Amino acid sequence: MPRFPLIFAMLAAMLVLELAPQGWGMQVAAAWADDHDDDDDDDDDAQPRRRPAPQQAPRVRAPAPPPAFAANEILVRGLAQPDIEALRAQGFQPLRRATLSSGETLIRLRKPRHMTMAEARAAVRARETGGSADFNHFYRPEQGPACRGIDCPARQMIAWPAGTASCGTAPRIGMVDTGINASHPVFADSRLHVHRIGEGRNVDPSGQIHGTSVAALLVGQADSRSPGLVPGAELIAVDAFHLAGKDERADAFDLIEALDYLGAAKVGIINLSLAGPHNAALARQVRLLDGAGIVMVAAAGNGGPGAKPAYPAAYEPVIAVTAVDRREQVYRRAGRGKHIDFAAPGVDIWTAASVSGARTKTGTSFAAPFVTAAAALLMQSQPGIAPDMLRVRLQAAARDLGSKGHDDVFGHGLVIPANPCMAVAAP
Template sequence: MLTTCKLALIASLAAIALVSGGIVAPGNMLVRETLGAGVALADDDDDDGGGNRGSGSSGRSGSYGAGAGWSGGKSLFPFRGFLPRRSTPRRPRAAAPAPPTRAPEEIVGLGISPSELGQLAAAGFEVLERDPMATFGTEVIKLRIPPGVTLESARQQARSVAPQAAVDFNHYFRPEQHPDAPCVTSDCLAREVIGWPEAQSWPGTCPAGVRIGLVDTAINPDHIAFEARNIEIVRLASDALPESGKQHGTAVAALLVGSATSRTPGLIPGGKLIAVDAFHRAGRQDDVSAAFDLARALDLLAGRQVKVINLSLAGPPNLLLEQAVKEVGERGIIMVAAAGNDGPRAKPVYPGAYENVIAVTATDRQKRPYRRAGRGEHIDFAAPGVAVWTAASVRGARPKTGTSFAAPFVTAAVAMMMASEPDLVPERLRDRLTGHAEDLGDPGKDPVFGWGLLNARAICDTKT
């Protein structure tokens, strides 16, 4: 009788496991504790979500497949195969809706005159926000479209009223990162691939005291990477909007100017960083910056007289942003942007694809192109962007992947070159970067690597 009860109990447990399909999953904490399995994680404490939590092994030789249990390892239920299979087919999981590409019911304009704004107001447009652009000598305006009018029609109407202004949708732009790639070493210092010099070995012609502009998400200023307090953070987004996550901005900022004594030394530890948080949290783990805020951020940084601006973000073409980029470029400020992670067949993304912006793609430690990086004739240079070791959002560090983390290498190189030669004009600087780049792929400029991989060994020891 006792044996019969035991068998019945075991059979019931096995049936429960079959139906739930999750009791022996590697991610189940109870099973991990029961089996004594360990998990190797990155040395981090991110709290914003997004990406993997490291790349280590679970300590078991088996693997887990949906509906199949462990293979190659010891099963908790070796008699599971004798139980009847589920006859009802699983419903296919619905595809997640695509994230929005623009703000609803809003258009933005740069250079709309007071009289033109009056005409638009009379037609039913409502001014939501306006901000003077001191550097550009005009103002940027955000308008709500009239009720019952489509966005396309409203944009066309505003363009006809203000033909000389840059009028467009209030497009969204997003950080360019992807789930973390595994580290093959304990520190993943990808800078070694391009010969980035240690701070203590910089030649005398390569000073560290440079001012860099950054437009990104929120940043954790209390991270030990910023113990030198060489970072100033300006939040542009409205206080009424949720703050963006700190993962992306903290990682990019630390990669640029992180303390030399921290676990995440920056490329220019003594550099001065002015970081503009122009993003807000639009949805679960969806950080966005509207074109309206990006234009304001560029104006702010131009007014602070930075020499180079890092833009590890991407989105669709936008007339307002294009005009702001043009205005900044005419002031001799270099802008460096991510090439995007939408894949090699994707359309070019912006601001990277604008003519006076340096677009940077990503490579791995073997100098191979990152498989998700964008391609095209607009690509200028390549830099390490796979498993780049940098700061986590709360404390510690972890590897980061994406063209977002390739762009800071070129930004740092530009900053050091301009610090050593303050009168270096953008055209000459581009020529120098091009002349010293390591040509990968087809000879000359190609759509995969641009002019080639950044050669950090040459950024400070030559002025030829």
């Protein structure tokens, strides 16, 4: 090749680089480098590689809500044998039967596969004696999240009277709850009796945390670390709960059996620190107990201000209790509604732990015993008082909170107990 053309070509290239904008050579090098990466694909038409999108953190799914009722089961009271046989012919299968103290039968039926739950309930209700049929609903302890803190001045907040055991005779108190650690030191001298529903059934027993705490609030030994509100009272506690995985619950069948047991035991008042949906068979049991003159007190529930009314608190004969803190502010998770009757301390409440010792607890579960105990003191000072009159007396003594008069948040206000010793001493 002649030397002059080669020299001219080199000079021309140098001139181009000299005249090019600063950094142009670097841009060409970079473009080459990218193009070289694409060559690895052995595809002349391949598009430049894109950077992978940044990985997003996996979404954490909220846990599924626990079931509201037992799958495939219908509960009915007073179903006559001919109707049972007719339902058998339709594919229903009796699972369990109990005879209540009144002589009325309570039966659980497994529905046919081809029927929905609503269809199965309607089919049973269509029978002459099946009008009370309903789902076998679940009820759960109304315990809020564990709280941290030291002993809370709940008693001083409502001027709870001390030393009332010697002034009259306290009524026999009943409660339906989870299991109870009856050997806890707090119950050393207490008149506590524990009865378990369905003993021997193939279910995991309930825990003892919730029931122990509620029972200790009522009848804990007076000189223990967790003294009860009415330590001298006799308490008949019925464990109607069981564990299904991590879900601690009582179905309507067992809850009705528990209430029937307490009615037969002649209790004067029943504490129900639990909540669930409306159930026709349960509603009938509540009416029967009310007709027998038994006072029922229940937790309003911890579903929050927008939740539907919780039962049994929302049944008319039952006294529904919400929870407030030491500033008399309503517990943020407490249920609300026209059925709320009273407020009581229920935030940072000092009570027994399940194994030994004590700790603070929060929830409408722990407010209900304050009203149960206040009712017990009133019954102690006025034996034979009718449930309607007892409610009137509690309303008259309550300290109004929130809007003037009864409201959906605090009911008639903060419960203020009567002192039976003062009542006895009065002329």
